[in-house]
Amino acid sequence: MASQNDNKNLVCPFCSLHCDDVSVTTDNNQYKVNESNNVCAKKIDTYNLNNKSMLLPKKGAKVVSLSSALEDIRNIIKGHNETLIINHGVDLSGVRSMLNFASQKNYIIDHINSKFLYQNIGVVQRTGYMATSLTEAKNRADVVMVFGNQIFDKSPRLLEKVLGAKNSLYMKKKKELILIGDFSENIIKEIKKKCNVTNVKLDLDLTNDFLNATSLDSSEAVKGLKKSKLSNIKNIINKSKYLVAIWLASDFIKAKNPKKIISSISKYIVDRNILSRAACMPISGSLADATSSQALTWTTGFSSRIKHSEGTFKHDRNAFDSKHLIDNNNVDVVIHISTISPDKLKLNKNVKNIVLGHPNTTFTMAPDIFIPVGIPGIDYEGIMFRTDNVVSVALKSIRGIKLPTTQNILDKLA
Numbered sequence: 001m002a003s004q005n006d007n008k009n010l011v012c013p014f015c016s017l018h019c020d021d022v023s024v025t026t027d028n029n030q031y032k033v034n035e036s037n038n039v040c041a042k043k044i045d046t047y048n049l050n051n052k053s054m055l056l057p058k059k060g061a062k063v064v065s066l067s068s069a070l071e072d073i074r075n076i077i078k079g080h081n082e083t084l085i086i087n088h089g090v091d092l093s094g095v096r097s098m099l100n101f102a103s104q105k106n107y108i109i110d111h112i113n114s115k116f117l118y119q120n121i122g123v124v125q126r127t128g129y130m131a132t133s134l135t136e137a138k139n140r141a142d143v144v145m146v147f148g149n150q151i152f153d154k155s156p157r158l159l160e161k162v163l164g165a166k167n168s169l170y171m172k173k174k175k176e177l178i179l180i181g182d183f184s185e186n187i188i189k190e191i192k193k194k195c196n197v198t199n200v201k202l203d204l205d206l207t208n209d210f211l212n213a214t215s216l217d218s219s220e221a222v223k224g225l226k227k228s229k230l231s232n233i234k235n236i237i238n239k240s241k242y243l244v245a246i247w248l249a250s251d252f253i254k255a256k257n258p259k260k261i262i263s264s265i266s267k268y269i270v271d272r273n274i275l276s277r278a279a280c281m282p283i284s285g286s287l288a289d290a291t292s293s294q295a296l297t298w299t300t301g302f303s304s305r306i307k308h309s310e311g312t313f314k315h316d317r318n319a320f321d322s323k324h325l326i327d328n329n330n331v332d333v334v335i336h337i338s339t340i341s342p343d344k345l346k347l348n349k350n351v352k353n354i355v356l357g358h359p360n361t362t363f364t365m366a367p368d369i370f371i372p373v374g375i376p377g378i379d380y381e382g383i384m385f386r387t388d389n390v391v392s393v394a395l396k397s398i399r400g401i402k403l404p405t406t407q408n409i410l411d412k413l414a
């Protein structure tokens with residue numbers, strides 16, 4: 001059990017930046033987050049135990065023992081045809097066990113955010129692509145183009161740690177940030193404290209037109225963008241020695257053609273490298289998306305949407321899409337694995353729902369079986385991959401509520 005009023009460093013599992021400098025004070029099994037970024041502090045605090053936290057397995061509304069819950073799961077999957085495992089975020093050991101379990105039973109695996117992963121991967125597969133790391137962006141980039149307005153909400157310390165970092169190694173001047181999209185006045189005000197800001201309130205479907213118009217020899221106009229502003233942006237870009245473009249694929253969810261937006265940015269970056277230096281830095285989702293795609297890729301050769309059959313994992317981007325499988329009644333058991341998601345899990349009444357989830361998990365309806373599991377980085381040590389895939393962080397344990405890990409449960413079921 002954790003000792004009283006113990007100060008510890010949390011390596012944060014709750015977004016793909018995985019900051020390793022969050023201080024917490026633990027008091028028995030509660031913790032207080034000592035982090036000046038309020039969004040992060042609130043986010044991390046959400047996972048503290050409360051009077052609704054579930055620390056024991058349940059069958060429907062009834063509390064059951066772990067051995068009975070495991071037996072019920074075995075009976076459910078034995079009597080059904082097709083089982084799908086949906087990863088809503090877990091550490092590397094959980095993903096490895098998921099693969100082992102699926103390989104022994106011929107199950108399908110998908111990550112809840114894989115549609116966004118495929119929007120980015122599609123560009124890598126079809127056209128040229130140049131990417132950089134958070135470290136390069138922090139130390140070298142002089143101009144950063146940010147596409148979409150949710151990125152600072154989803155990665156709350158991106159400004160403090162990367163774009164406006166005080167301890168940048170080589171950049172003595174403020175970075176120029178060109179924000180493309182409908183950013184709130186509050187966010188712009190915050191960013192202005194650390195960077196020079198130009199906001200282009202542009203329909204993101206016009207990204208290709210906008211990027212083409214920023215080239216020096218272009219005389220094209222862009223709908224909704226004043227000539228004087230465009231000329232100012234051209235000047236900033238023209239002086240840049242190292243331009244970085246960042247986006248969060250989920251920000252393009254309402255766009256008519258998200259793939260076109262991403263491929264336009266990627267092409268623009270590749271073309272800029274003829275005269276200067278430039279790179280893409282897509283930010284991956286907050287549900288250990290990078291950890292899932294890394295582990296699946298090096299183990300199976302595919303980053304998501306796989307099924308084990310005839311002794312090997314097979315991939316089909318459409319056939320093994322979890323939404324498509326559930327909507328079309330092509331699976332009858334769904335195992336949801338959710339150790340870091342703040343979202344209400346969407347369960348479907350047409351299938352048997354099994355949830356391995358953190359103690360504060362909420363659902364749209366009661367699952368058939370729920371087993372509470374530990375949170376990586378809070379309840380047990382583990383590994384997760386940072387958004388740029390160049391760093392795997394070692395998560396620590398800060399409380400001692402002795403819940404099983406996802407790995408423990410899946411290894412018992414395999």
Ligand code: SF4
Pocket residue numbers: 012013014015016017018019022040043155156157158
């Ligand atoms: S920015 Fe992300 S990783 Fe860093 S403390 Fe906030 S939620 Fe955690």
